[in-house]
Amino acid sequence: RRILVIHGPNLNLLGTREPEVYGSQTLNDINQHLLSVASDLGITLTHTQNNIEGELVNAIHAARGQVDAIIINPAAYTHTSVAIRDALAGVAIPFVEVHLSNVYQRESFRHHSYFSEIAIGVISGLGAYSYEAALRFLAQRNT
């Protein structure tokens, strides 16, 4: 199985960005850990990060036929982006929405997601383990 991990805007700053909210691991730390878990699970994992909404749309289009599932942290676009939601619906690749922080513990503008109603599921608040939990879930799904 092939899984694509998509990280949205500002996640390139992980490690130094509000560490009390997002933890001290860098994005590279998280990706390296996911690659090692994926290899144990027999999953081919690729990952990408972008700060630009349209580039995230392009990455989703390019994934069509290339991956079986997506793990996406749309970051701030979670709360704003009809375009990224429509891209995921358009390519019809099943996806899990993840967040490092528990968005429901935070400002009310973070409580709405354009993605949740079309996601397989949503994981929020487990820190970097939100991604790993999604990966382990997808690895055993439909097998």
Ligand code: DQA
């Ligand atoms: C986030 C939560 C979003 O509200 C925020 O804009 C982010 C990161 C998270 O992983 O907790 O950038 O998606």
